Amino acid sequence: MRVVIIGAGLAGLCAAHELVGAGHSVTVLEKSRATGGRCATRRIGNATFDHGAQFFTARSDEFGAIVEQWISLGIAREWCRGFGSGDGHPRYCGTAGMTTITKHLAKSLDVRFNSLAFEIRAEGDTWVVILDDATRFSADAVVVTCPIPQTLSLLVHADIEVPEGIRTITYDKTIAALVVVEGATNVPEPGGVQSGDPVFSFIADNQRKGISESGALTFHANASFSEQHWWNDVDATHQLLLDQARPWIGDATVIEHQPKRWRMATPQTIWPDACWSYQRLVVAGDAFAGPRVEGAVLSGRAAARQLLA
Numbered sequence: 001m002r003v004v005i006i007g008a009g010l011a012g013l014c015a016a017h018e019l020v021g022a023g024h025s026v027t028v029l030e031k032s033r034a035t036g037g038r039c040a041t042r043r044i045g046n047a048t049f050d051h052g053a054q055f056f057t058a059r060s061d062e063f064g065a066i067v068e069q070w071i072s073l074g075i076a077r078e079w080c081r082g083f084g085s086g087d088g089h090p091r092y093c094g095t096a097g098m099t100t101i102t103k104h105l106a107k108s109l110d111v112r113f114n115s116l117a118f119e120i121r122a123e124g125d126t127w128v129v130i131l132d133d134a135t136r137f138s139a140d141a142v143v144v145t146c147p148i149p150q151t152l153s154l155l156v157h158a159d160i161e162v163p164e165g166i167r168t169i170t171y172d173k174t175i176a177a178l179v180v181v182e183g184a185t186n187v188p189e190p191g192g193v194q195s196g197d198p199v200f201s202f203i204a205d206n207q208r209k210g211i212s213e214s215g216a217l218t219f220h221a222n223a224s225f226s227e228q229h230w231w232n233d234v235d236a237t238h239q240l241l242l243d244q245a246r247p248w249i250g251d252a253t254v255i256e257h258q259p260k261r262w263r264m265a266t267p268q269t270i271w272p273d274a275c276w277s278y279q280r281l282v283v284a285g286d287a288f289a290g291p292r293v294e295g296a297v298l299s300g301r302a303a304a305r306q307l308l309a
């Protein structure tokens with residue numbers, strides 16, 4: 001089977017591995033120039049930031065076994081057992097940032113970067129994926145792993161009735177600030193704060209987390225702040241976040257800072273099955289098996305199994 005997968009995030013890459021492992025020919029199309037999607041790691045000078053997903057847990061046996069494999073490959077490690085009081089459950093991260101995992105997964109795959117899928121059409125028994133530069137990829141099967149609104153726009157001419165429960169999935173936004181610092185910050189061990197701040201849903205000291213050579217703080221504004229300020233002036237909102245971040249920065253010196261905005265950060269509702277399919281077109285991603293790293297991985301694998309069945 002020739003399969004085209006749209007998206008080199010965790011769902012797409014995990015689907016690709018399953019299908020390649022079963023002997024199929026797979027091409028992954030990714031609009032950006034790197035893997036990871038919402039598992040994103042960015043460098044500013046010597047500072048390294050995880051600025052999408054911060055960590056992951058393993059709630060299912062299936063994902064637990066995958067995490068064990070990632071750890072033995074040296075691409076993931078346990079970060080801590082909780083933030084603040086600590087509940088004893090392991091929190092994992094990529095060894096040198098979350099994209100360590102997706103970079104590794106992509107290594108053995110045919111991933112085409114800077115390839116923005118624009119349209120999916122059925123031509124007889126064949127699916128055709130057309131890029132924005134009119135390049136065409138023909139396939140026996142397609143797996144689409146973009147956030148749902150982007151998936152729907154690809155399917156406008158595909159003549160497919162997507163269920164309303166999927167069509168209406170919307171996403172929380174996240175406004176983030178990345179701050180390069182010098183000196184000790186007030187972010188406590190283990191380098192993450194998950195609750196107790198009125199504006200931030202997560203604060204990370206990436207140096208203390210062990211992924212950054214120099215001081216690097218990630219601040220994620222919570223969903224209600226991000227929604228309220230999304231359409232406001234970007235610089236003014238960024239300054240507001242920096243003011244709010246001040247107590248966590250403490251006496252450290254701010255060297256540089258950048259805003260980052262995730263328009264489709266977290267699906268607000270989740271489709272009850274791990275993927276959805278129509279003939280040999282499968283829609284997958286974290287809107288299916290859960291709004292987190294684990295959900296994306298399980299959904300990608302489920303999409304592959306659906307095609308293999």
Ligand SMILES: Cc1cc2nc3c(=O)[nH]c(=O)nc-3n(C[C@H](O)[C@H](O)[C@H](O)COP(=O)(O)OP(=O)(O)OC[C@H]3O[C@@H](n4cnc5c(N)ncnc54)[C@H](O)[C@@H]3O)c2cc1C
Binds near residue numbers: 295
């Ligand atoms: C700010 C933030 C914090 C988070 N924190 C956590 C956390 O701490 N723990 C946790 O478990 N989860 C967290 N998550 C959620 C987690 O990141 C996601 O659930 C997971 O990464 C989703 O993976 P995915 O493969 O489903 O989608 P994505 O990662 O979004 O991958 C989709 C890919 O498709 C590509 N794409 C989109 N449209 C096209 C197109 N037309 N053509 C080609 N390519 C396209 C995108 O560029 C992207 O690479 C967080 C997410 C965000 C945004």
